Amino acid sequence: MFEFLFPKKCIFCGKIGKYKFYNVCKSCYGKIEFCSDYECCTRCGTPQISMGEEKLCYDCMTRTYFPCKRIASVGAYRNDFRNCILRFKNGKTSYGKTLAYFMSRRAYEVYREIDFDIVVPVPFDKERQNSRGYSSSHILGKEISRLTKIPFEGKGLKKIKKTPKQTSLKHKERIENLVDAFKGYEDKVKGKTVLLVDDVCTTGSTLRECARALKRAGAKTVYGITAGTTVRFGEKINK
Ligand SMILES: [Zn+2]
Ligand SMILES: [Zn+2]
Numbered sequence: 001m002f003e004f005l006f007p008k009k010c011i012f013c014g015k016i017g018k019y020k021f022y023n024v025c026k027s028c029y030g031k032i033e034f035c036s037d038y039e040c041c042t043r044c045g046t047p048q049i050s051m052g053e054e055k056l057c058y059d060c061m062t063r064t065y066f067p068c069k070r071i072a073s074v075g076a077y078r079n080d081f082r083n084c085i086l087r088f089k090n091g092k093t094s095y096g097k098t099l100a101y102f103m104s105r106r107a108y109e110v111y112r113e114i115d116f117d118i119v120v121p122v123p124f125d126k127e128r129q130n131s132r133g134y135s136s137s138h139i140l141g142k143e144i145s146r147l148t149k150i151p152f153e154g155k156g157l158k159k160i161k162k163t164p165k166q167t168s169l170k171h172k173e174r175i176e177n178l179v180d181a182f183k184g185y186e187d188k189v190k191g192k193t194v195l196l197v198d199d200v201c202t203t204g205s206t207l208r209e210c211a212r213a214l215k216r217a218g219a220k221t222v223y224g225i226t227a228g229t230t231v232r233f234g235e236k237i238n239k
Pocket of ligand 1: 015027
């Protein structure tokens with residue numbers, strides 16, 4: 001109903017209009033590098049050169065432990081899409097509706113066969129939550145739960161170790177930084193198939209450590225969904 005009464009602002013360029021894909025104008029929609037348009041690694045979900053029968057990227061081929069069975073993302077974390085996610089993280093919480101809509105759509109594409117029990121957001125340190133105590137992944141998780149009808153579980157995971165911001169660290173430090181930083185809660189996650197939500201997947205270490213904590217607490221299987229994902233190899237992504 002409100003859609004007809006109030007014209008919307010495109011969350012990328014600010015242009016006012018009536019938009020089909022939530023609040024994104026046609027021109028900005030066309031500029032998003034959707035992962036669904038590219039071949040992606042079947043484990044970490046990044047659009048890049050995939051190898052072998054399993055279509056894994058180099059990083060995933062050389063890794064042996066996968067607490068997060070698979071990660072899927074909406075689009076390449078660069079240019080306008082990256083700026084939009086950064087604005088969302090820095091206070092434009094209304095963008096969460098659009099991003100969560102894209103994430104739900106992507107989750108449906110990749111995880112169609114999977115029967116999820118709960119949606120769990122990646123937890124953050126207290127100072128990175130907004131005044132109401134919500135982190136960006138909490139907002140996305142709530143909205144994804146509303147759209148997909150998978151119950152939301154905001155207390156399945158907790159951050160138990162204060163860590164420096166991931167973005168301030170190098171690749172290797174990022175991985176070490178998060179070891180044992182999260183705790184899963186057995187009474188909330190035991191035996192459950194979990195859709196783990198974060199805004200961005202850069203090295204995948206956050207999702208991996210969260211999934212590890214969930215599995216330790218007895219979660220059956222953990223799958224990740226994020227809005228942005230880093231394109232690691234070069235500027236171009238292979239179609
Ligand atoms: Zn626009
Ligand atoms: Zn991979």
